[in-house]
Amino acid sequence: MKFVDEATIQVEAGKGGHGCLSFRREKYVPRGGPDGGDGGDGGSVYLEAAEALNTLVDYRFQRKFKAQTGEGGSGRNCSGSKGEDLVLPVPVGTTVVDRDTHEVLGDLTHPGERLKVAQGGFHGLGNTRFKSSVNRAPRQTSKGSEGEFRNLRLELKVVADVGLLGLPNAGKSTFIRAVSAARPKVANYPFTTLVPNLGVVSVQAHQSFVIADIPGLIEGAADGAGLGIRFLKHLVRTRLLLHLVDVAPFDESSPADNVRAIERELERFSETLAGRERWLVLNKVDMLAADEQDAHCQAIIDALDWQGPVFRISALSGDGTRPLCQAVMRWIERRAEEEAENPEVAELEAQRQRRMDEEARTRIAAEKQARRDAREADDGYDDDDDDEDGVEVVYAPE
16 A cells, blocks of 8 residues: 555535525415525535544545535425535544645644534525515525635644654664564665554553654755655654664764764754754664673764763664663653643643644755756656655555
8 A cells, every 4th residue: 555645635615505485375375475495504524533544545546525515495494405514534643734825724633533624605595584574575585605615735744752763774663663563674684664654662551652663864865865854744743753873884884973964854854853852772782792882882972972861772682672662651751741730831842843844844845846846957847746755655565
């Protein structure tokens, strides 16, 4: 199944039904008066967060959706039936943006949450409504109003507490396999993950958190190199970043330089995201001789002048992963308590989320425009396809 994290759709609510012009005609009642009923309201369009979905692929090909129109009124003061609402399921974590005004209409971050994106038209009035003491036989009705029409962009960002950051082959997928039931593809040869993977880490009974593994970055990702920065937006909703570093890279590169390369790409993508709390996780320490581990790891820390928390693990063997997960769980619980006790902290976090969303949206739009400009220069025409992602992405088989 394809992994699609962006889609553009058109939604149109149903029109309201027209009011009816009718007069009562019965035997022995020659002038029964007006009895035209009202029309029915048009159906509205809603988006609903569904746990069963994890991609927007359903909206890649079908892009136009219309709710049912309300029925017109009829005689004997009968009102038309209301048009049925249209409910479109989307994955949890979907942001809805109006493409014409660039307004963020809402964020669907909880299962079952609904967002009205197009208001149905209102019903017209039958001539009964216009009857008065001075107008006993009104021939006036009103038409139902048009339903709301919107061009929408759906943006999926995975919902996770913790995000993994690092170069390809830093061991992120191996780590998420070691601490959760997620099974992303891993192998003993260099390659990069192509889709975000989510895993639920259970520390102990009733204590768990969600961790997200995104495709690895390379230097120049902000300019579209490799998979570019397309998947960095999935870290926007996370609260804590774990920066995994291979302490013994197969290409013999400097681990400290690798960390700095990722930091530069992160800052170019979103300064707010780069300011998130980030822990340094030195992975693959089992590749070093036992008597060299301390000195080698300390050299990396000194070269970076790292001031935050540091953990040493081996994702393959699982050494050090449990203390790391326990520390993450304590940090998440402490932050949750702070936000519950202090509304200002919660509001500050909400503002930070909105700022990261805007920075991510701006940067990704700039990258897409740069690709379009390059295609136009090469091919002589502008293929304006908002779904252009630069890579065909599929789920790896289990």
